[in-house]
Amino acid sequence: MKPDHRTRTAPNSKRRSRLKLPRLTIDLANPKHLRNLFLGVILLLLATAGFTLSGYEIYAYTESSEFCGTTCHPMVSQYSRYTVSAHAQVECAQCHIGPGASFFVKSKIDGIRQVVAVLTHTYQRPIKSPVSDLRPARETCETCHTPTSFQDNLVKTITHYDNDEANTPEQVTLILRMGGWKENKGVVKGIHWHVNNPVYYIADDAQRQKIAWVGIEQPDGSLQEYFSRDMLAVARSDFIEQAQQANLVRQLDCIDCHNRAAHFIPHPEAALDDAIQEGLIPTDLPYIHAKSMELLSAAFPDTQTALAEIDRLDEYYQVAYPQVYASRLGDIDTAVRQLKQIYSSTNFPDMNLNWETNPNNERHQPFLGCFRCHDDNHVRIDQYGNELEAISSECNLCHTVPIVGRGGDLQVEAPVIVGAMPESHADFRWTIEHRNVPPSELQNCYTCHGQGFCNNGACHNLEHPQDMLYRHAEIFKATDNQAVCQTCHQEITCARCHPDGFSVKP
Numbered sequence: 001m002k003p004d005h006r007t008r009t010a011p012n013s014k015r016r017s018r019l020k021l022p023r024l025t026i027d028l029a030n031p032k033h034l035r036n037l038f039l040g041v042i043l044l045l046l047a048t049a050g051f052t053l054s055g056y057e058i059y060a061y062t063e064s065s066e067f068c069g070t071t072c073h074p075m076v077s078q079y080s081r082y083t084v085s086a087h088a089q090v091e092c093a094q095c096h097i098g099p100g101a102s103f104f105v106k107s108k109i110d111g112i113r114q115v116v117a118v119l120t121h122t123y124q125r126p127i128k129s130p131v132s133d134l135r136p137a138r139e140t141c142e143t144c145h146t147p148t149s150f151q152d153n154l155v156k157t158i159t160h161y162d163n164d165e166a167n168t169p170e171q172v173t174l175i176l177r178m179g180g181w182k183e184n185k186g187v188v189k190g191i192h193w194h195v196n197n198p199v200y201y202i203a204d205d206a207q208r209q210k211i212a213w214v215g216i217e218q219p220d221g222s223l224q225e226y227f228s229r230d231m232l233a234v235a236r237s238d239f240i241e242q243a244q245q246a247n248l249v250r251q252l253d254c255i256d257c258h259n260r261a262a263h264f265i266p267h268p269e270a271a272l273d274d275a276i277q278e279g280l281i282p283t284d285l286p287y288i289h290a291k292s293m294e295l296l297s298a299a300f301p302d303t304q305t306a307l308a309e310i311d312r313l314d315e316y317y318q319v320a321y322p323q324v325y326a327s328r329l330g331d332i333d334t335a336v337r338q339l340k341q342i343y344s345s346t347n348f349p350d351m352n353l354n355w356e357t358n359p360n361n362e363r364h365q366p367f368l369g370c371f372r373c374h375d376d377n378h379v380r381i382d383q384y385g386n387e388l389e390a391i392s393s394e395c396n397l398c399h400t401v402p403i404v405g406r407g408g409d410l411q412v413e414a415p416v417i418v419g420a421m422p423e424s425h426a427d428f429r430w431t432i433e434h435r436n437v438p439p440s441e442l443q444n445c446y447t448c449h450g451q452g453f454c455n456n457g458a459c460h461n462l463e464h465p466q467d468m469l470y471r472h473a474e475i476f477k478a479t480d481n482q483a484v485c486q487t488c489h490q491e492i493t494c495a496r497c498h499p500d501g502f503s504v505k506p
């Protein structure tokens with residue numbers, strides 16, 4: 001019998017009927033429909049607003065310093081230094097990214113690469129500076145700072161403590177010639193001269209500590225070039241051309257000197273001196289400065305080992321000074337707690353990071369800083385190879401000769417500049433030659449300096465005989481290798497005669 005096609009049903013017809021969507025009818029004339037529509041629109045707007053707000057909050061958090069510094073392990077050490085810096089109220093993104101869509105997109109692409117490095121544990125240890133592709137300082141720093149304006153001279157006093165039993169204080173006072181651009185006179189001078197005059201350089205290393213070439217732009221647009229003496233035997237024109245092609249010629253800006261503005265790790269001695277001066281470490285504990293420096297300068301495999309070693313400081317006093325140990329145990333414990341805090345905030349063994357790994361160029365101790373260029377070793381030569389001049393290393397280009405007080409002579413008068421500096425003072429040798437000023441001319445000195453200015457025991461108690469050039473090694477040794485000589489002389493001075501280095505204990 002043939003099947004009856006009239007009674008055949010299509011396959012899955014029941015399933016299709018079940019999947020049939022309900023018809024939605026909105027009758028605006030119906031009050032119930034109108035009310036439901038109104039409530040639906042309100043709920044949709046609230047959901048959209050909530051989603052937008054939460055999305056913005058998530059975005060804002062990912063741009064915050066807290067997110068950068070706490071969720072990414074390699075940044076924790078950098079973040080800890082940032083929180084105690086002068087830029088702690090400035091978000092990381094303001095300096096590392098800045099305004100504009102192009103740098104925003106670039107930062108997100110870099111962020112993906114950094115996330116991969118964190119997940120695969122392939123990030124640098126430590127994270128080196130400088131950041132090679134950091135946005136120019138003129139587009140970030142100068143949105144808040146105005147380095148092109150002239151700044152007055154700044155009197156600065158620095159206090160150190162010796163490594164002797166009494167922790168003898170040493171006070172250094174000098175005037176920083178900040179300078180800048182004097183628009184009304186059309187002159188520029190002082191430390192911030194570099195900001196107003198285009199200066200270019202080529203570095204020999206990734207951390208920009210060895211400068212091979214310096215070019216100073218002249219009013220006519222030409223460059224006055226200075227080469228490191230190490231470069232005088234090479235093809236200099238080819239060197240510069242290759243550097244230009246490799247994008248290695250950099251214009252000097254704020255970050256070349258203030259390179260650790262938000263992530264500065266102080267030298268252990270500087271941190272220790274500050275703690276003693278602020279009364280956080282008792283200054284009358286015998287040899288507390290020397291013993292603290294031994295602990296803060298030592299290399300430890302991890303923080304736990306370092307803190308355990310600092311805990312043993314009381315053992316030194318128990319053996320060497322039993323009476324001090326018995327009567328000053330509370331002060332010793334205070335010193336131990338402070339030393340632990342200093343160590344923990346300046347040493348990060350898990351990242352191989354400490355004050356040495358990222359040089360600070362703002363000063364010239366303990367790194368070269370200014371002396372990277374101002375070393376009398378970068379010279380301008382003529383077409384015949386003759387030296388015409390060198391970039392000077394004279395200290396008084398940027399500040400006055402340091403006036404030092406030591407022990408009971410701390411209250412020395414600060415150097416005062418009134419009017420134009422005498423021609424005799426232009427050369428740093430004046431610090432030695434002024435002893436030859438006849439008594440009849442001393443009154444001229446008092447025009448600018450008070451009579452208390454000469455009460456400078458730290459200098460006048462030092463032996464500077466006429467044959468100092470030949471006897472300085474034995475005299476330095478006699479100071480028990482204290483930093484007395486370093487107050488006025490830097491290692492760059494020693495390098496003029498000792499280019500291959502010198503012994504700390506001659």
